[in-house]
Structure formats: C-alpha cells, structure tokens
Amino acid sequence: MKITIQNGELEQKVGIALKGINGRNSTRPILKCIIIKAKEDEILLEATNLEIGLRVKVDGTVEEEGCCAIDGKSLADISRKMPDGNVVIQSDEKMAVISGKKVKIKLPVSDVENFPGLPDLTEMEVSCSVLQGMLKDALNGVLFSIAVTEVNQMLSVVHVKCEEGQMRLTGLDGHRIAIRALEVQTEEMELNLPGIPLKEIAKLLNNEEQKVDLCVTEHLACFLMPDVWASMRLVDGKYFDLSAFLQDKTNRKIRIDKTQLKDSVSRALLLLADKVQKPLVVQVAENKVTLEAATTAGEMSESINAVTEGESGLLRIGYNPRYLMEILQAVEDETIDLSLGGANDPCLIKGMDYLYVLLPVSLGKTEAAL
Amino acid sequence: MKITIQNGELEQKVGIALKGINGRNSTRPILKCIIIKAKEDEILLEATNLEIGLRVKVDGTVEEEGCCAIDGKSLADISRKMPDGNVVIQSDEKMAVISGKKVKIKLPVSDVENFPGLPDLTEMEVSCSVLQGMLKDALNGVLFSIAVTEVNQMLSVVHVKCEEGQMRLTGLDGHRIAIRALEVQTEEMELNLPGIPLKEIAKLLNNEEQKVDLCVTEHLACFLMPDVWASMRLVDGKYFDLSAFLQDKTNRKIRIDKTQLKDSVSRALLLLADKVQKPLVVQVAENKVTLEAATTAGEMSESINAVTEGESGLLRIGYNPRYLMEILQAVEDETIDLSLGGANDPCLIKGMDYLYVLLPVSLGKTEAAL
Incomplete structure (x- = not known):
C-alpha cells in the first residue's frame, strides 16, 4: 500500500478514527489499531473497540492499493x-x-x-435525519444522567423514541430522569442506545449546520456524517415505563434565576463535595429559596x-448537590421552573424541550448530625 | 477580628498565599492554614510549609483587629x-x-x-535588585535541570554567585549543567537556594516591569516584591567546582536552527519516551545532522x-532525548551553537547569557540491540 495525504488532513482524520479505539475492550492489539484501507481512489480509516465502529474517509492519493493496521495511538x-506538507504512508507485511x-x-x-470488520452499509435506509448541533445538545442533555456501571444495563442506555415528527431521548440512573425532545423528520421507532459509544458520537457531532442521518436495522444503529460513519449495537429489551413518574402531581411551583441558583449550589459543593451522602438542604418559603x-x-x-x-407552608427538602448541579449545567434557559410536592416527592424541572426529574434524599441523618 | 475586602482582591491574594502551603511538609494542620492578621490599617496573609514562608499584603478595611488561621485550600x-462585591471575614476563637x-x-x-511564624524583616538589607521578568526567565532556565530527589542535597539547589554587576545561576543534576547569567546591581555573594521553594518564587515573579529585591542574611534569603514577601532557608555547604567541565575543549562546532532540531527531537520522543535508557543518536557529518x-x-x-x-569526520553520539528537549525549550535564540568533542565528551550549548552542558550516554547497548 502507498498513499499520500496532506499532514493537516491526516492529523484530523486519525484523531477522529482514534475515538473508535477508546474504551474498555482495547486489550487485544488489533483493537488498538487503526486500519488504513486504500482502494481505487478512496482512502478509509477504520477502527472499532467492539462497542463502536468508525469509518472515516480521508482526502488523499492512492499510489498503490492495499491495507495495513497501525497502532492507533502511535x-x-x-x-x-x-x-x-505531504505525508506518505507506505506499507508491506511487516512495516509501515x-x-x-x-x-x-x-x-x-x-x-x-x-x-x-465493520457492518455492511449497503442495505441500510435512513430512518431519521437531524442537524448535528441539535442532536449533540440533546444527547449531552441526557448522557450525564445515565449510570456508568452495568448493574442494570437499561440504566446505562439512552432510550430513543421517534414518532409524529418528534424524537424523545430519555436517560435515568435511578436517582434522576432526563428527557430531551427535538423536532425531526423521522420514522416511528423505539431503540436503546448504549451510553458509552453514544458519548463518543456526541463528541463527533461537530458541524452544527450539517445533518447527521440515523440508520437503524434490527441490531444496529448507524450515524452517517459526511466523511464519518459510526455504528453501534442496540441494547435489546424493554425500557422502563416512566408514566407514573412523569405525571405532574406537584402542588408547589418555583420560578428562579438559574445562574443565581447554580452559583449558590457551586458554593455549597465546596463544603459538600467530599462528604458522601451529605445532602444540600433547600428550604422553600414564600418568594424565597434558602440553600x-x-x-x-x-x-x-x-x-x-x-x-x-x-x-405556601415552609418546606425543607434534601438533594444530592452534584445531581442538581448537573441539571443546572445542562439547561440553557436563564429562568427555570421547579415543581415540588412534599419532602419525599420528586422535583420536576420542566422547559419547552426538556424535563428533568430529581429524587430527593432523606434529611434524617443530616438533621440529626447538626 | 473583622475585615472587609473586595472579592477580586481576596481571591488574588489568597491564591498567592496558597503557594506557601504547597509542599511536602503540609501534614501538620496549621501548615495547611493561611493566617489572616489584621492590625491597625494593615491586613496580611501568612503561610509557610517550613521550606518557603510567604507574607502577602491585602487591600481592605480593618474593622476589628485580630488574627485567625483558616484552612488555605477552603x-x-x-x-x-x-x-x-465586598467580602467580610469575621472570626472568634472557634469559627470564621x-x-x-x-x-x-x-x-x-x-x-x-x-x-x-515568619522571620523578622526589620534588620535585613537589600543585597541585590533585579527586574522580575529577567529573574523569572533565568530561574526557569536553570530550575528544570536540578534533581528532584535528595540523594545529594547540592544536586537540588540553584547556586547563585553575584560579583562585578553579574548574577550567575547554576543548577546541575549529574547528567547536565545549566548556567544563566544576568546583569544586576549587586553585592558580592554566593549562596545555595533550595530548588523546591525557588520554583514557587519563579511562579510569583509575574510583573515583568517591577523589581524584586533580594535580601540575604546568614541563613535566609528573602525575595521582596510589592505586596508579597517570600523567605527561604539557605542550604549550607560548598557548591561543586565546575571549572573542569566548563573549559571548552571541544573540537567541532555546529550552528543549527533550534525549531527544526526541537521538532525533530519531539518526533524522536514519540518512540523513545517510554523506553528508559534508549538514547537518541545524533550523527554529525559535514553540514548535516541526522537524528x-x-x-x-x-x-x-x-x-x-x-x-x-x-x-570533519563522522561522529555518532548518544543523548537522553528528554534532557536535550528541555534545554531546547529553555533557550530563546532561534539559532543555537553546539560544541562537541568525541562520543564520550559533553556537548556545550552556549549563547550570550546561557551555557548548557549535556553529558552523552553510551551507544553500546543501542547499537547491539539494533
């Protein structure tokens, strides 16, 4: 194989392909490699860690067809x-x-x-098409609230439901629920996307103005961007029925400035950050919230x-301050609406295209400790 | 104690005082504290880890004299x-x-x-006065080449020799020597400054246009800047006699573009970085250097x-690539002059106000390994 590529193009595209390598499966040497394929006039980089598969098109000249596998990090x-200037990559069976x-x-x-190897694309049809920037924001608005462990696989997926021109993304880890909605041209479908490769996808969605096509088969989801193509396996199984949680049975509404609340929580975190289990106490009185x-x-x-x-009575309610902070960071609105019930009821934070549900934590221990 | 300080001023000055806490001795709780002293119209922050002592003047209002010790990081x-806006700090014996x-x-x-406590300043006289930017550059040009371990304490100090309007800083760790000279108004003196607190001093020298005064007593060196005052203990003992190393007995001179050489060494480091003991081989031929x-x-x-x-004969000589890289990063000139002898002789890199001596490493093992 012999190919010639401009150095900036090589650096950028190898950087993208490298995201297909990061992950837990990279112990087998070949899964640490980037495969360079040169055929006719096309140069492709391929990489997979078995969770995500990436294929990246590179601008360059093929002088001799062939392929080779080089350690991705190197x-x-x-x-x-x-x-x-130009970079030439030439390989035989032993060396590049x-x-x-x-x-x-x-x-x-x-x-x-x-x-x-990566799955075959030829028979896939586009199920849904959306602007990269919109999808990136929506994914980042949900991905922080899923579990990183795999005790229950459904806690580490993002649930995607598409119907009637709307895509709804849901993630939850048992302490909180995050829901984001976006308007898209879409077929009806419902799928569970694994969280870890989806985080890499969110990083790849860079060109806000360009579209990304989503293709779904029985077992696979593929994200097609110009020059970059990423695939992941779907997670089988039925997602949680959240209808009971999402009914707004709260009896108290608070409208508050987000930045003030965020700054305040960040100060509370100075004291609470290293103290596991210590809740942030939110006290609600008429037109006043005290942290x-x-x-x-x-x-x-x-x-x-x-x-x-x-x-209107006084309400004291405890939250995990980090969870509250993450929601405040994910919301773009400058004024937010909280809906509360009693001290044991979830807090709903609701806007045009998002809904976050945060479960309270017991104040028992804290109050006793004071 | 009760004092009022503008929030920006407080943040900046506490950030400076914090540098007096970083270090190996910060296990005793009081050595993790910043002491706030309010007396008459003056607010001072003090901190020490026993290696460096720092006193910082803060603009603010004293409403009630007193002092208190608060955990520095908090x-x-x-x-x-x-x-x-304004921040008020009020303390009694238990709480601030x-x-x-x-x-x-x-x-x-x-x-x-x-x-x-910090040493008394009242009887100190200024021995030497120099622009902060000049001293910072010179310190940074020497500090990277001293040892971090304490096998031989003299390997972890910077030797300062002042005479005839010149201050000369020397540091060496057994593999290389770094010397920087700067023109200053100075008394004659010779001292060994401990490297670790000196690194903190280099970070404090921020205002390029302002002067720093150096005061030296029998056991102490103090760096006086406006609002900030730092002290450290001198290291007793005689520094190495380097005259034998510094005689230029080399018989081959090379003038080379620094950036090209630096880029080239950085590429070599990609392969050599994790391979301890593997040298970078520099081959010198007529008007050409091959790495x-x-x-x-x-x-x-x-x-x-x-x-x-x-x-003019062919010369192959081995270097530790990281040491060579650090010297190239420390030198500002765009063209540098190397002086070489044989394969076992040191390499001298010499400019107007600097001299670096780098010892070669044996090529024996490498050549055999190829």
Whole structure:
C-alpha cells in the first residue's frame, strides 16, 4: 500500500478514527489499531473497540492499493508531529513507513486479518435525519444522567423514541430522569442506545449546520456524517415505563434565576463535595429559596429571591448537590421552573424541550448530625 | 477580628498565599492554614510549609483587629466562588464567618499559636535588585535541570554567585549543567537556594516591569516584591567546582536552527519516551545532522541542514532525548551553537547569557540491540 495525504488532513482524520479505539475492550492489539484501507481512489480509516465502529474517509492519493493496521495511538502522535506538507504512508507485511520531507518513521504493523470488520452499509435506509448541533445538545442533555456501571444495563442506555415528527431521548440512573425532545423528520421507532459509544458520537457531532442521518436495522444503529460513519449495537429489551413518574402531581411551583441558583449550589459543593451522602438542604418559603449545607468542613446558608406559587407552608427538602448541579449545567434557559410536592416527592424541572426529574434524599441523618 | 475586602482582591491574594502551603511538609494542620492578621490599617496573609514562608499584603478595611488561621485550600475555594462585591471575614476563637451579599459560610479555625511564624524583616538589607521578568526567565532556565530527589542535597539547589554587576545561576543534576547569567546591581555573594521553594518564587515573579529585591542574611534569603514577601532557608555547604567541565575543549562546532532540531527531537520522543535508557543518536557529518531512534515501538531517522566547523569526520553520539528537549525549550535564540568533542565528551550549548552542558550516554547497548 502507498498513499499520500496532506499532514493537516491526516492529523484530523486519525484523531477522529482514534475515538473508535477508546474504551474498555482495547486489550487485544488489533483493537488498538487503526486500519488504513486504500482502494481505487478512496482512502478509509477504520477502527472499532467492539462497542463502536468508525469509518472515516480521508482526502488523499492512492499510489498503490492495499491495507495495513497501525497502532492507533502511535499513528495519532506521529501524525500530529509530522512537518508541514505531504505525508506518505507506505506499507508491506511487516512495516509501515511514514515519511515527510526529511523525516522517516518506521512502525511495526499488525495482521489486518484479525480485524473484526465493520457492518455492511449497503442495505441500510435512513430512518431519521437531524442537524448535528441539535442532536449533540440533546444527547449531552441526557448522557450525564445515565449510570456508568452495568448493574442494570437499561440504566446505562439512552432510550430513543421517534414518532409524529418528534424524537424523545430519555436517560435515568435511578436517582434522576432526563428527557430531551427535538423536532425531526423521522420514522416511528423505539431503540436503546448504549451510553458509552453514544458519548463518543456526541463528541463527533461537530458541524452544527450539517445533518447527521440515523440508520437503524434490527441490531444496529448507524450515524452517517459526511466523511464519518459510526455504528453501534442496540441494547435489546424493554425500557422502563416512566408514566407514573412523569405525571405532574406537584402542588408547589418555583420560578428562579438559574445562574443565581447554580452559583449558590457551586458554593455549597465546596463544603459538600467530599462528604458522601451529605445532602444540600433547600428550604422553600414564600418568594424565597434558602440553600443550606453543613459538614465538618464548615456551614453555609444563603437565600435567593424566587417566585413561588401553590402551597405556601415552609418546606425543607434534601438533594444530592452534584445531581442538581448537573441539571443546572445542562439547561440553557436563564429562568427555570421547579415543581415540588412534599419532602419525599420528586422535583420536576420542566422547559419547552426538556424535563428533568430529581429524587430527593432523606434529611434524617443530616438533621440529626447538626 | 473583622475585615472587609473586595472579592477580586481576596481571591488574588489568597491564591498567592496558597503557594506557601504547597509542599511536602503540609501534614501538620496549621501548615495547611493561611493566617489572616489584621492590625491597625494593615491586613496580611501568612503561610509557610517550613521550606518557603510567604507574607502577602491585602487591600481592605480593618474593622476589628485580630488574627485567625483558616484552612488555605477552603479559603481559596470559597474566595473564588464569592459573589461580586465586598467580602467580610469575621472570626472568634472557634469559627470564621465569611459573608458577602446573601451568602454566609462558617469555617472552623485553627489555633494561631501553633503557627511557626515568619522571620523578622526589620534588620535585613537589600543585597541585590533585579527586574522580575529577567529573574523569572533565568530561574526557569536553570530550575528544570536540578534533581528532584535528595540523594545529594547540592544536586537540588540553584547556586547563585553575584560579583562585578553579574548574577550567575547554576543548577546541575549529574547528567547536565545549566548556567544563566544576568546583569544586576549587586553585592558580592554566593549562596545555595533550595530548588523546591525557588520554583514557587519563579511562579510569583509575574510583573515583568517591577523589581524584586533580594535580601540575604546568614541563613535566609528573602525575595521582596510589592505586596508579597517570600523567605527561604539557605542550604549550607560548598557548591561543586565546575571549572573542569566548563573549559571548552571541544573540537567541532555546529550552528543549527533550534525549531527544526526541537521538532525533530519531539518526533524522536514519540518512540523513545517510554523506553528508559534508549538514547537518541545524533550523527554529525559535514553540514548535516541526522537524528536516529530505534525501539520496539518503531524507528525514525531524519536529517537537518547545519553549519559545521572543526573536525570533519563522522561522529555518532548518544543523548537522553528528554534532557536535550528541555534545554531546547529553555533557550530563546532561534539559532543555537553546539560544541562537541568525541562520543564520550559533553556537548556545550552556549549563547550570550546561557551555557548548557549535556553529558552523552553510551551507544553500546543501542547499537547491539539494533
């Protein structure tokens, strides 16, 4: 194989292909490799960690067809450091030589036959098409609230439901629920996308103005962007029925400035961050919300003006401050609406295209500790 | 004690005082504290880890004299997060209350009596005065080449020699020597400054246009900047006699573009970085320098045009690539002059106000391994 690529193009595309390698399965040497395929006029980079598969199109010249497998991290490091101009990659069965100007670097290659290969695209049809920027925001608005462990696989997926021109993304980890909706041209469908590869997809969605096509088969979801094509396996099984949680049975509404609340929670986190289980205490009175935290590191208390509606008695309710912070960071609105019930009822944070549900934590221990 | 300080001023000055806490001795609780002293119209922050002592002047209003000791990291975190405007710090024997707008944070305080105290300044005379930017550059040009371990204490100091209007800084770790010279108004003196606190001093030298005064007593060196005052203990003992190393007995000179050489070494480091003991091979021929590296990770070879003088036979010489890289990063000149002898002789890199000496490493093992 012999190909010639501009150094900037090589660096950028290898950087993308590298995202197909990060992950838990990268112990087999071939899964740490980027496969370079040169055929006719097309150069492709392929990589997979078995959770995500990536194929990236590279602009360049094929001088001799063929393919080779090079350790991805080495290829990325070298492509970043190559001098300006053209980079030539030439390989035989044992070695790949990467050269540019007076620089010549030889790297060992792996056997391409060991590469698990990527699924065939030819029979796939586009199920849904959406602007990259919109999908990225929606994914990031949900991905933070799914579980990273795999105790229950359904807690680490993002549920996607498409119907009537709307895509709804849902993620939950048992302590909170995140829902984002976006308007799209779509077929009706329902799928569970694994969270870890989906985080890599969110990083790949970079061109806000361009579209990404979603193709779904029985077992696979593929995200098609210009030059980049990513696939992942669907997670089988039925997602949680959340209808009971999503009924708004709350009797108290609070409208509050998001930045003030966020700054205040960030100060509470200074005292609470290292103290597992210590809740942030939110006290709601008429048109006033007071945040309190008390640990061995110190105590804090501060009040924020708010507009309250509904039940008017004093309410003290405890939250995990980190979970609350993550929701406040995910919401773009400058004013947010909270709906509360009693001290044991979930808090709903609801806007035009999002809904977050945060479960309270018991105040019992804290109050006793003070 | 009760004081009022603007939030930006508090954040900045606490950030400076915090540098007096970083270090190996911060296990005793009081050594993790910043001491706030309010007396008459003056507010001072003090901190020490016994290696460096710092005193920082803060603009603010003293409403009630006194002092208190607050955990430095907590104070820094909180001062960063306080709302805009004035911050009031009020303390009694048990608690300090930091408040601003509607925010109120209580922190436990330590007993100020335990604080080891900082040396008295009153009898000190200025020995030497220099622009902060000049001293910072010179320190950074030497500090990277001293040892971090304490096998031989003299390997982890910076030797300072002042005479005839020149200050000369020297550092060496057994593999290389770094020397920087700067023109200053100075008394004659010679001292050994411990490297670790000196690194903190280099970070404090921020205002390029302002001067820093150096005061030296029998056991102490103090760096006086406006608002900030830092002290450290001198290291007793005689520094190495380097005259034998510094005689230029080399017979071959190379003038080379620094950026090209640096880029080339950075590529070699991609292959050599994780391979301890593997040298970078520098081959010198007439008007050409070739860099070579060979490890299990791959091989590289590249040539750079240079101007060579003196002995003209082919020379192969091995270096630790990281040490060479650090010197190239420390030198500002765009063209550098190397002086070489044989394969076992040191390499001298010499400019107007610097001299670096790099010892070669044996090629024996490498050549055999190829």
